[in-house]
Amino acid sequence: MASLFKPTYSARDPKTGDRIQRKAKKWYGQYIDGDGILRRAPLATDKAAAQALLAELVKRSEQRRAGLSDPFEEHRTRPLTEHLKDFEASLRHGGATEQHTKLVSSRVHKVIQQCGFVFIPDISASRVSAHIAELRRGGLSAQTCNFYLQAAKQFVRWLVRDRRTNDNPLDHLKGTNVKLDRRHDRRALSDAEFSALIKAARNGGTYRGLSGPDRAMLYLVSAGTGLRASELASMTPANFHLGEESSWTVEAAYTKNRETAVRPLHPDLVGPLREWFHGKDSRTRLWPGKWAEHKQAGAMMKRDLTAASITYRNEKKLVADFHSLRHTFITNLHRLGLSPKNIQFLARHSTITLTMDRYTHVDQNDVAAALAGVSLLVPGKPVVEPSIDLQAVLSESGAGSTSCTGACTELAQTPVATRPEASEIGNPALKIGEKTPRHKAKKDKGFDSPCPSVASDVSGGGGIRTHGTAERYTGFRDRFRTRERRGPAAS
Known part of the structure; x- marks a missing residue:
């Protein structure tokens, strides 16, 4: 049963020098906490106020025993500066460098201080947003202001993850568009x-x-x-x-x-x-x-x-x-x-x-230069049909120097637009450009001189289609050696 009392203590009487018993000025409460342990806590000098405080302690203890207590209550009454020290420690334990840890924590501390936050419930999105806007008016770049906002949001996210609060009031805040305020964009050197x-x-x-x-x-x-x-x-x-x-x-x-x-x-x-x-x-x-x-x-x-x-x-x-x-x-x-x-x-x-x-x-x-090398189909500009040197293709592919005769020669020398179907090649009664009904190829259709077969195991070097023409890739441009195709590098 909870109860109020005033404890007594021993003190020396200033007049007689004798030790006497005196009662404390403050009322104390005795109660059973949530873990079933008997506790005594100092409350108040006013008895009514002490009774109210004791009733609150009893209520929290009963809620804790029933599993209804607020798990964040303890953290709400701790100053944010204490939470910030724990946040710094978590950054270090997570592998962050000392420089990064100090940079992030200093930004968080400045936001907390300038916004007047003392406890977790004090954190307000509107006040943080107003502070960031004040920094922008003070001349800081959009990127720097975003760094301050990111640090503050990182701190509050950590509070939520570490079960110190159940709410992130800064979650919806967005940074400034840095593209509208670029002050230190870099370039590549020529x-x-x-x-x-x-x-x-x-x-x-x-x-x-x-x-x-x-x-x-x-x-x-x-x-x-x-x-x-x-x-x-x-x-x-x-x-x-x-x-x-x-x-x-x-x-x-x-x-x-x-x-x-x-x-x-x-x-x-x-x-x-x-x-x-x-x-x-x-x-x-x-x-x-x-x-x-x-x-x-x-x-x-x-x-x-x-x-x-x-x-x-x-x-x-x-x-x-x-x-x-x-x-x-x-x-x-x-x-x-x-x-x-x-x-x-x-x-x-x-x-x-x-x-x-x-x-x-x-x-x-x-x-x-790359754009100039692209062929566009401009109205009125003649279209050049691509020509095929089949003998050269076969030679480069590794098929040897066997002559391409008969139907292959006829096919290679025919424009693409009027090239016949494979089944029509070699028909002496058919002119180039004419079509005949499809039918199966026969042995007498001009294939007496077959095309040499292209080796199937030959492929282009370096991932390209033309075999033997790829240059060795080195990783980046050589700036210091003279190259025939570029001339000497400027000194």
Whole structure:
């Protein structure tokens, strides 16, 4: 049975110095909690208020024993700052980097503080929306404002998943259209720009602990592999396999998706890397320092761009920073004609949309040249019938140099539009272009000189139909060797 009482305690009488018994000023309640345990709790100095509080405690205990208690009650009375600390811990336990954890939690803390939220029931979608709008008016970009909203929504989703609340009041909020406020769109470097950048870096001085030749190799490997700055900062010679099947590896601790990445290495990088590795410890970082951790890769490359007389932001407002080298890598794969799926694999993107829409840049001159090669059926323009050199086709297919005579010669020299059916070939009474009723072919229909059979096991190399004409694919455009079909690269 629940009851109220005032406990007594021993105190010293200030007048006599004797110890006496005194009653507490506050009423206490005694009750059986939901687990059947006898509890005593301080309530209030006013007896009526104490009785009301005790009745509430008894009610919750009975509901708990009956399975009707509110499982979120405990969390509702905890400050959001305490929940945020638990949220940070969950991010770390989930494999997030310390940098990412601090970034997300700081954004959540700013939203909570600016909106005046103290407890979970205080969280309001309208107040968050108003705060994000205030950030936009303050000059922050649409993308940055979306990051704040995403962090707040991530925090509330975690509260729901961790059974700290049953409602997500921010679930319906949508971010701003970032296409209407692009401030840092990147571009892919041209061949001439990249060659000039490598030359300027190689001849430059030391910056952030990296010498000029080290930076030149950093840019070269980045544009040849698509590796990110943080991934490159973790690389040692042991991460590169320079054997017959060359490849590179990044450990899961340093990749964006926390999965170990292994991809092929371009053969043209093997020689320069092997020479550069000479004398280096296989366990020593190739590009040491905190340049990546402190977000200095962009500033470092900007200095070399300036030395190479390359504009950082072009007339289209597109910038060339360190991450542009990754854009360059992916764009060059597209120019070489790789399938989107293969490009996505080499880029290590989660979606094909990210690969093609964000990282692949189309050159208008390339598109114009491709368009000019398309044949259009313009009214009044003569249509040229395709001619077939069957002997050449048979020779290329590997069927040998056997002459094609008889009906095959007649068929090959006949325009497509007037070509007869196979059953009509060799009929001396039939002129080309005329039709006869269909009937079964007979031995006397001109097939005395049969066509040589084409070998069925001969197929085009490299996935194309013309055998023996495919060039070896190397993965990305060679920027540094002179090619007959392109001429020397700009320096």
